[in-house]
Each structure stands twice: as C-alpha cells, then as structure tokens.
Amino acid sequence: MKIQNVVDDIYRLAVNIEDENYLFEGIWPIPHGISINSYLIKGEKNVLIDLTQNIMDFPRAITEQLEGASLAVEDIDIIIINHMEPDHSGWLNEFCKKNTKGVIYCTKKAIPLLEAFGEVPPERAVAITDGMTLTAGDYELQFFDTPNIHWPETMMTYEKKRGILFSCDAFGSYGKVGNDTIFDDQLSQEKHKFFENEALRYYANIVATFSPFVLKGLSKLASLDIKTICPSHGIIWRDNPSVIINHYKRYAEYSKGPGEREVTLVWSSMYGNTKSMLNLIVQTLNKRQIPVHVFQAPGDDIGYILASAWKSAGLIFGMPTYEYKVFPPMSHVIEELLVKKVTNKKVFRYGSYGWVGGAQRDFEARIEKSGWDLLNFYEWQGAPTEADKQNMIQAVEAYCDELIKFTE
Numbered sequence: 001m002k003i004q005n006v007v008d009d010i011y012r013l014a015v016n017i018e019d020e021n022y023l024f025e026g027i028w029p030i031p032h033g034i035s036i037n038s039y040l041i042k043g044e045k046n047v048l049i050d051l052t053q054n055i056m057d058f059p060r061a062i063t064e065q066l067e068g069a070s071l072a073v074e075d076i077d078i079i080i081i082n083h084m085e086p087d088h089s090g091w092l093n094e095f096c097k098k099n100t101k102g103v104i105y106c107t108k109k110a111i112p113l114l115e116a117f118g119e120v121p122p123e124r125a126v127a128i129t130d131g132m133t134l135t136a137g138d139y140e141l142q143f144f145d146t147p148n149i150h151w152p153e154t155m156m157t158y159e160k161k162r163g164i165l166f167s168c169d170a171f172g173s174y175g176k177v178g179n180d181t182i183f184d185d186q187l188s189q190e191k192h193k194f195f196e197n198e199a200l201r202y203y204a205n206i207v208a209t210f211s212p213f214v215l216k217g218l219s220k221l222a223s224l225d226i227k228t229i230c231p232s233h234g235i236i237w238r239d240n241p242s243v244i245i246n247h248y249k250r251y252a253e254y255s256k257g258p259g260e261r262e263v264t265l266v267w268s269s270m271y272g273n274t275k276s277m278l279n280l281i282v283q284t285l286n287k288r289q290i291p292v293h294v295f296q297a298p299g300d301d302i303g304y305i306l307a308s309a310w311k312s313a314g315l316i317f318g319m320p321t322y323e324y325k326v327f328p329p330m331s332h333v334i335e336e337l338l339v340k341k342v343t344n345k346k347v348f349r350y351g352s353y354g355w356v357g358g359a360q361r362d363f364e365a366r367i368e369k370s371g372w373d374l375l376n377f378y379e380w381q382g383a384p385t386e387a388d389k390q391n392m393i394q395a396v397e398a399y400c401d402e403l404i405k406f407t408e
Helices: 058-067 092-098 108-118 189-221 242-253 275-287 302-311 328-339 359-366 386-406
Strands: 004-007 010-017 034-041 047-049 078-080 103-106 125-127 133-136 139-145 155-159 164-168 228-231 260-267 292-296 312-318 346-353 373-381
Touching: 004 228, 010 058, 034 058, 034 228, 078 092, 092 108, 103 108, 108 125, 189 242, 189 302, 260 275, 260 302, 260 386, 275 292, 275 312, 275 386, 292 302, 302 312, 302 328, 312 328, 312 386, 328 359, 346 359, 346 386, 359 373, 373 386
Parallel strands: 047 078, 078 103, 103 125, 164 228, 260 292, 260 312, 312 346, 346 373
Antiparallel strands: 004 010, 010 034, 034 047, 133 139, 139 155, 155 164
C-alpha cells in the first residue's frame, strides 16, 4: 500500500488483512479481507488519527507510508485515538517508545485502557470533552463522544473547515481496499454493491447489538456539514457520504423492525427427514414472491447468518428434536441471534421427531424474551407423508400472509 492524499494535507495510511483464513476479532470470517485505515494531517502540528494493529509487519508498512509524506514516527505531535480496540491501537506501545513528544487525545473512558492495552502512562493523554475543539495549524478538530459505537470509549473526530468526519469503526465495512479504489466515486456499480453487502455483514457482526447507540450517534452528528467520511475500515466516502449514513441508519432501524420483506431460513437435519421439506418451503415462498436466504447449521458461518437475519423481517427455523430439545447446532444459531439482539421478527419453525417431540417446547422457552412473534410451527414423526407436505404448504402460506401484512 502507498500513502494516499484525501484533500489538502490530509492523507490515508492503510494496510489490508488479506489472509483468507484470518478471523476478524477472532470470530468473523473475512474471505475478502479488510482494510485498517489511519489518517495523517501534515502541517504546523502533525496529527495521526488512529493507529494500526501490531501484526503482519503492519507498523513497518505505516511507517513507510509516513515516510512518503517526508515524516517519521518521531515527527507526530498529536495522536488521536478514536477507539482503543487493538486493531486501531495495537501499535501504540511501540509507537510511543519511539515518539516521546506526541500528546494523545482520547475519551476519559479510554485513559485507563492506554495503560492496559499499550502500557502508555496516562500522563501522556488529554481526555476530551464532548464537542471540544483542538486547533492544529489550519485544521480545526472537533471531538464527539459516541459511546458504544461500538465500545464505551469510542469517539469521532470532525475536521470543521473541510467537513471531514473521521468515524473510526462507524460507517465501516469488510473488504480489502486497493490503492486505486479508495474513494466511493472510484468504484464500479458492482463494487458499490460488494461494499454495501460487506458493510451490512460488518454491521450485523460488530455493531448490531449497539443499534440504539448508533441512532443516538447519528442524531448527534446530524447537524454537521459532513462532506467526507473517513472510516477506519473500508472506503472513503467523498462523493456522496449520505449513502453510507443512510445505510447505517437503515441497519440500525432494523433493530426496531420490521426489516425487509424477505426470509432467512436456517435448517438442520440428522437423517434427512427435516431436510426433505426444505425445497417445498422455498418453493412456497418463491410463489409468494418472498425472497429467501437459506443457510445450514452446521455448515454456514454464523457471521453470514447474522447479516441475513438482521435484515430479514422473517425467520424460519427447521430442526429435528434431539434428546427432547432443539438440535444442538441450531441452539448455537439461536443463541447468537439473541446475543446480537436480532428482534422484531415473524417466525415459523418446523421439524421431524423420533420417539417423542420436545424441540418446539424448548424452542419456545429459548425465544420467550426475544421479541420474536412465533406465528406457527409444524412437526411430524419420522419421514413426512403426503398429508404432512400439504399441511406444510398451508402452514407456510399462512405464514406468508402474516409476513406480508407485517411489512406493508
């Protein structure tokens, strides 16, 4: 990667995680990689906004990009840490050993984390207050406390004269970013769609739990004249930043419902009896012109299931009874959806059982406080009969009727 000019003497410094086997946050697959962006303001006071992770020789890469602006680590006067998660602060310890003069600006809640994560003495830091402005030569940097987007100590930095929002994890996405396509106006329509999908998956995996705080943060930022958004992951929005703002607003509002008129269907099967109904259900949904996204558990990664479920107004779960309870792989899926506060959904469950049932009772107990509206369920013993198949069609048809009403 090479240093990239954003505007005037503001630059993007970045690295890409490109290892297809790497799990972001140790959980989420990123087969298309992810960028980690830092930003440099060069002037009377040299400002570095967010750092990088201390892995894969990333500090050396950022150091070389600084040299592309004829600067060294020791030349940085101000270090702004919008967020203390290690992908943005992991280099802090080594950086501050080389740079002994830079003053760190962060939130009050971040101060103890400087020492905990980076072994940096708190005396080197200034705790910002919400709305506080710092002048650095020709640049006016205003700090906004935006807690829980997505850690309690998160803040954002706004350059007032040029209308640039350095948003850290907000407005970010998965997906590596090439040297020649770092801005929204450089992307093809296909690439825009790619980053939209990766932004939704990033949001559902990383941010979704904190959607009420996202809406509060958006309200706080609404009065700003934002001309450019520089996130810490993903592309820079300089042509039409309202696109990603509106995406995030929509993602956050899915937490209140109803979501899109589509269904996320997750199925599990032990010996094929529950699976045997899958095509019938998909065909019934298709006839009603309701898009359906199908996932298998185990098999498909929970990160992808979360993204689809977060957006969908409807959820359908297919699983057999296992030891009088929900089939264990589906139990994990349900737990993760609840942890991420996937709520306000219209739900249908189906499945086969052997000697006796029990999955339905267990399922209802698990989702009691989920905010899900369980419209109906259908169970059968052993392999489905022709009568079972007809009953299933009727049950799914009735489910479709309610889902359509919900999303009108």
